[in-house]
Amino acid sequence: MRFELSPIHTTRAETIASATLRVETDGEGFVEITREVERFLDRIEARDGVVLLYLRHTSASLIVQGNADRDVRTDLATALDRLAPANAGWVHEVEGPDDMPAHIKSMLNGVSLQVPVRDGQMTLGTWQGVYVAEHRARAHRREVMLQFLGTCGET
Amino acid sequence: MRFELSPIHTTRAETIASATLRVETDGEGFVEITREVERFLDRIEARDGVVLLYLRHTSASLIVQGNADRDVRTDLATALDRLAPANAGWVHEVEGPDDMPAHIKSMLNGVSLQVPVRDGQMTLGTWQGVYVAEHRARAHRREVMLQFLGTCGET
Amino acid sequence: MRFELSPIHTTRAETIASATLRVETDGEGFVEITREVERFLDRIEARDGVVLLYLRHTSASLIVQGNADRDVRTDLATALDRLAPANAGWVHEVEGPDDMPAHIKSMLNGVSLQVPVRDGQMTLGTWQGVYVAEHRARAHRREVMLQFLGTCGET
Numbered sequence: 103m104r105f106e107l108s109p110i111h112t113t114r115a116e117t118i119a120s121a122t123l124r125v126e127t128d129g130e131g132f133v134e135i136t137r138e139v140e141r142f143l144d145r146i147e148a149r150d151g152v153v154l155l156y157l158r159h160t161s162a163s164l165i166v167q168g169n170a171d172r173d174v175r176t177d178l179a180t181a182l183d184r185l186a187p188a189n190a191g192w193v194h195e196v197e198g199p200d201d202m203p204a205h206i207k208s209m210l211n212g213v214s215l216q217v218p219v220r221d222g223q224m225t226l227g228t229w230q231g232v233y234v235a236e237h238r239a240r241a242h243r244r245e246v247m248l249q250f251l252g253t254c255g256e257t
Numbered sequence: 258m259r260f261e262l263s264p265i266h267t268t269r270a271e272t273i274a275s276a277t278l279r280v281e282t283d284g285e286g287f288v289e290i291t292r293e294v295e296r297f298l299d300r301i302e303a304r305d306g307v308v309l310l311y312l313r314h315t316s317a318s319l320i321v322q323g324n325a326d327r328d329v330r331t332d333l334a335t336a337l338d339r340l341a342p343a344n345a346g347w348v349h350e351v352e353g354p355d356d357m358p359a360h361i362k363s364m365l366n367g368v369s370l371q372v373p374v375r376d377g378q379m380t381l382g383t384w385q386g387v388y389v390a391e392h393r394a395r396a397h398r399r400e401v402m403l404q405f406l407g408t409c410g411e412t
Numbered sequence: 413m414r415f416e417l418s419p420i421h422t423t424r425a426e427t428i429a430s431a432t433l434r435v436e437t438d439g440e441g442f443v444e445i446t447r448e449v450e451r452f453l454d455r456i457e458a459r460d461g462v463v464l465l466y467l468r469h470t471s472a473s474l475i476v477q478g479n480a481d482r483d484v485r486t487d488l489a490t491a492l493d494r495l496a497p498a499n500a501g502w503v504h505e506v507e508g509p510d511d512m513p514a515h516i517k518s519m520l521n522g523v524s525l526q527v528p529v530r531d532g533q534m535t536l537g538t539w540q541g542v543y544v545a546e547h548r549a550r551a552h553r554r555e556v557m558l559q560f561l562g563t564c565g566e567t
Contacts, residue, residue: 225313251561
C-alpha cells in the first residue's frame, strides 16, 4: 500500500514558550544545535506539540540534515559554494566577496522551520540533526528564536 | 492599489492533532500527498487552523508545486539534477552516487512546511499540490508527520 | 561560550487570526510586505506569538532577506536566473520561457515561513525584511495568507 496513516494523537494547544538561543559560529560551516533545542524543551518541561525555529540573519540559515557522516556537511558546503560562488560578478560587493554568496545561500536554505515534539522530544528522523549554517567566512554570533507550542509540565 | 488586506477571520487555538503518514516512493520523483493530508483533516474533523508537515529524512524533501502538468515535475527533477549532479567529486560516496546529491536537494527544498486550513480544507492555490520529493534512485518508505492546530469537531 | 539561552517567555496559545493579503507585483523582482504584515498584527492587536505566512502560488515565493541595500535583491534575482535559466531545454514550455524557471525558483525558496511575534512586533533581525518574490516576467496579483497564533487584545 502506497500510503498508511498512523493512529491520531491529540493534545491541547495551551502554551507558547519562547527563548533566544545565541550561537557562536566558527565561520563558514554548520553548527549543530539539536542538543540546545532539547535543553530548551527540557527546561520548559515540554510534553506534546511542535517547536518553531527562526534565525534573525540574512547571511546564515537553518537546516535539518545528516548528523552521522561529517563528509556530508563538507559536501553540502561545497555544493552551496558552487551554487553561489564568490567573485561571480555580484553588484553588492561592499561587505566583502563572501557576503553576497552568503545572502543567496540563506535565501535558498531559508531561516525558519518547525519540528514536531512528542513526550518532550523532537521527533527527528534517525539521521537528522538541526544546524545553523554559517555562510560568512568569519566567525559570527547568531540568534535563533525557539518557540514551543503545546502542553508543558508534569502529567 | 498594490496591497489589499481581506477581512480578518478568528478562531481559537484549541487542539493539536498529530499523526504519521507513511509514503512508499518509487525512487527519484514526486509523490503527491494532497489527498492524504485532506483525509487526515477529515478524520480529525478539522475546522479552522493550520496544518504543519514534517519529513523525517535527509535525502528527500517536502514541496508545494504545480499539480496540473506532469511536465512541470519532470523539469523540476531535471533542474535538481543540474543543481546537485551525481559524480561531481563529492567526498561522501559510501552510500552510492545518488546519496550526496539527494542530501543537497533535501537541504535546498527543506523538510518542513505549513498550509492554512479553513472549514476543514487546506487553502491551497488553484494549481498547488503537496508532494514528497524522493531524491534517492531507489524506492523508499518515508514518514511525514502531520499536525493540525486549531479547532476540530462539529460546530 | 558557544551557546547561550536567554530567559524563557511564556504566553497562552489562545487565538488564531487569519487574513489574505493581496499583492500586485511588477513582474520579476521582490515586493517587500514587512509593513503589511505589521499592519495586520496591529489590526488584530497581536501581543505575543508567531505569524505564519503562506503563498498560494507555484511561480512565486516567500523569502526573508536584506532590506538595506537594493543591490542585494538585484544579485538575488541574478543568482536565481543562473540557477534556473530560461531556454534550458525544459519540457514544460506551453506557458512561456519564464514559466518553468519560475516554478524551479518557487520550489527552491519555498512558499511558507513563520516569524515570532513579541509585544505585537515581528522579531525580525536588524536587516531582515519579508518579501514576495515574483518569478514570472509579467506583473501578477498574488495572495499571501497571514495567520497569527497567540494572544491578542489589550493587557
